[in-house]
Amino acid sequence: MDFDRLQCANDSKEALEKLEINLLLQGIFHWYGHDFRNYSYQSIRRRVWHRVHAEKLSTILELLDVVLHDADCLQRLIADFSINVTEMFRDPSFFWHFRKQVIPLLKTYPSIRIWHAGCSTGEEVYSMAILLHEEGIYDRTKIYATDMNAKVLKTAKNGVFPIEHMKKYTKNYFEAGGTVSLSDYYTVSNNGVKFHPSLSKNIVFAQHNLVTDRSFNEFHVILCRNVLIYFNRSLQNKVHNLFYESLGLFGILGLGDKETIYYTEKKDCYEEIVHTQKLYRKTK
Template identity: 75%
Template sequence: MNDIKSEISSPKDLEKIEIDLFLQGIFEWYGYDYRDYAYHSIKRRIWHRIHAERLNSVLELLDKVLHNPDCMQRLTEDFSINVTEMFRDPLFFLEFRKKVIPILRTYPSIRIWHAGCSTGEEVYSMAILLQEEGLYDKTKIYATDINTNVLRIAKNGIFSISNMKRYTNNYLEAGGTRSFSEYYKVTNDKVKFDPSLSKNVVFAQHNLVTDRSFNEFHVILCRNVLIYFNRNLQAKVHQLFYESLGMFGILGLGDKETISFTNKADYYKELSRQQKIYQKIK
């Protein structure tokens, strides 16, 4: 017995085993695969839900999740990464105008995939940019996320008015050519973006971990999502993106992400090192 206990050298090791069992249980029962998410990030979210449910341990939460789908839904919300804003990282969108728009002009039609679109602010940002560049009418945007609740928000296009000052500044820094307020109408403490911005957008559930490619795209944007995955899962998702991009297609990542040090690095060239915009070349 002492020999067995010696293999578990600390409570942290035991906690890791419990969390591994927890994630495996969710995968086996619900089909949601969080096993390759960054460990420390997923651990924080599990403990947040443990405390919110007034439980005491990982295994207590596992028992409740397996027998209570509503609890599983709450956990899924915790695991979703929903930090976003209009024209987030404005210089990315400014560089997109300069480096990518000239390429897109050469295509008779354009397909763009926003992977992990959250509540849709960046989708509407791209629609505005494309409209100003005269390309929106020939573009189809596929906006996907694992979380159906945030997709519902994205489809409605209704956001808090309290964010509009920041979003307006972002828009101007991103090279916006009109008055940002022209794109939405104010109702009480909310704004609703013009329906014309979503007429060419398909909002759909898609799981980057378990689902496969569903089309060939000219542009894939997945910004500030991969940082929550471990190296193995990042490699899997990069393979998915590579398979989903047409030749000379564009991949846009978040400011803390890179194609460097992946097994796909040699298959792209940098269009913008600082803004993490890459073009598939083989």
């Protein structure tokens, strides 16, 4: 009986916590227009409690009250919701297969448009610029790098990264099929390493929210890697519809290693390019 009462109390506590989180997300949506209601619940829950403690508050409802009256606190919470884990040539085999399987297709186009959706601080964007440069097609490529977080976009646009990361990035670069030395592409300063301006000349950095914003161009390639895992199934389908609308016929969609086109409404509109990689081609 005591166990049953304890279990009932725990269930009630979890239900109340979920209600408070839903109220917070509804309040943000209705007051500010930012929609996080279909993000993965467990992911949102961790970030909400992080912000509660960071603001020296005790409850989620206290956080809601502060957020509704303090736009700066809202921005801090949005930054918490923004996922900014990335590195140059992350998952090197993805970039190796992109070089071997996708680049030959892109070389047939007179001009190329690539969308990096959820680009975070930009390491993978510069990785793609380097790859395209080495394959001789960067000059006819425009890369659109977008994220909902203005702060990380500023970092991406500056193109300055910590020097202590370069050993790992160099290893990734060679495993991804790099042909020279990664250090050829950057200079070292007191602030870290800065990638050469020639790499960013064809990159457009801009804010875009996958949840609320629409398609803004037609692309030959869309890369959105390790972003959709933080969305629930309904929101994943919504974003996949956005990508479908934004890809030209035979366009390439690249996802993260824990993501897939299968189990989405658009699964029958793509074919695998490489069985071991999350690279798909739009076929209808």
